[in-house]
Amino acid sequence: MDISAINEDLANIDAQINDLLRALSNGFQKLDKVKDPNRQSRQLEELTEKMRECKRLIKEFDRELKVEESQNTTSVIKMLNDRKQAMIKELNSFVALKKQYGGNLGNKRNELFDAHEAGPGPGEEGVFLASSMTNQQLMDAGDRMMNETDQAIERSKKVVHDTVNVGGETAAALKAQTEQMSRIVNELDSIHFSMKKATQLVKEIGRQVATDRCIMALLFLIVVGVIAIIIVKIVNPKNKDIRDIPGLAPPVNRKLLWDHHYYR
Template identity: 65%
Template sequence: MASNLPMSQQLEQIHGEIRDHFRALANGFQRLDKIKDSNRQSKQLEELTGKMRECKRLIKEFDRELKDEEGKNPPDVNKQLNDEKQSMIKELNSYVALRKTYLNTLGNKKLELFDTGGVSEPTAEENVQMASAMSNQELINAGNKTMDETDQAIERSKQVVHQTIEVGTQTAGTLKGQTDQMGRIVNELDTIQFSLKKASQLVKEIGRQVATDKCIMLFLLLIVCGVIAIIVVKIINPNNKDIKDIPGLAPPAPSRRLLSIRAPVHY
């Protein structure tokens, strides 16, 4: 029995809600056979369609929880729970087929077509059969077909994810290369800025040295001019007492004679 399956509290709650919806669907289709008015039948089918949508959602939620807890359960428990999930999918398929049969009978084209998504659509032959007349093998075949379609959809999704991962990897590599290039550019700009600062300081120092050298050269030039002027004046007017003698240019001093005083000689 499904109620004796070892389930977690969350799985048991979802499973109970699904079973409640299945009982409501069974009672709803039984009442539908007793309704003669087509408008009331259409309204009843709309209500049943909503319950089937809710069952589909709950089965997906049951499957997600089952996958989350798969590592915590023994293999035999996982197999029992997966079998129960397949049983619920098959039961939902039977109600979907029954709904399609009533829609074909009523010929009501205004009703929104039910998107079964994870559950299979009945074939043309099943559309003209009553669900009560379907054998267990037919239900199993419909479930297997649904699983095959689901596997194909999952495989396509895996391919899309793989392609997305490849594109993401290439994009990440490109971004990393651009980031490294920007880092090198920033480092080069820092080096250039440092070089410009050093060059500016060197130019300032050279400017100060040039200014100092110019002052020294000007001072030396003034000294040389002064010396030349003195030399010229000395040559022109050597007796000018206002100009002091320059060593090496002064006229020779007159020779002085030493007067010797001799003592008188007495004979």
């Protein structure tokens, strides 16, 4: 087909369809060499998905072809229609192959299933139809079934007993954990109360320390003032202001004796 005679969209769709048809052809050729039914089934599903995609692209090709009918010549339209029919024919051949492989795969699975059903399973050796068994065989078979039933019951009892023990141990562990959690909560409450009391005590100590500091500061000021007055008195004993301070002025008798001695 002359690709230059069609537009770019149709050419892209045609190329995608060609790739899918080529992949389908190669896939069915490889499918003949696969012997494993499961693997063959998976590959057949992959090929089926590619056939669905190819069918979708052919429909899209047909829609684009109808849009281009008014813009192309009759010969181009005929060529595109022939191309579409050839793609549909090739796709239908792959659909027929898919049905054929699907039928063969189903027959293989049925044969495997029938063989499995016909053959004796594990533990079924020596099992006969009841109609062909003698009374002794029936009794033996009944005894075996009863023994197997008793063993199954004993196993079930053991499982139930183990389950009850596990449940009891779990309940005891949960109870111990619950009590431990309760103790932890009580300890946390005690710690919280202790921290609250400690905070109050620290606040009271802080207030007391502040009061003591104020008193010490006041006493320090008084001592400094007294020391300062004493120093000034020593340096300048004639200072009348200091002399008038109670306790610092010299006694009256001592002053008179001093004046008398001076005038003599």
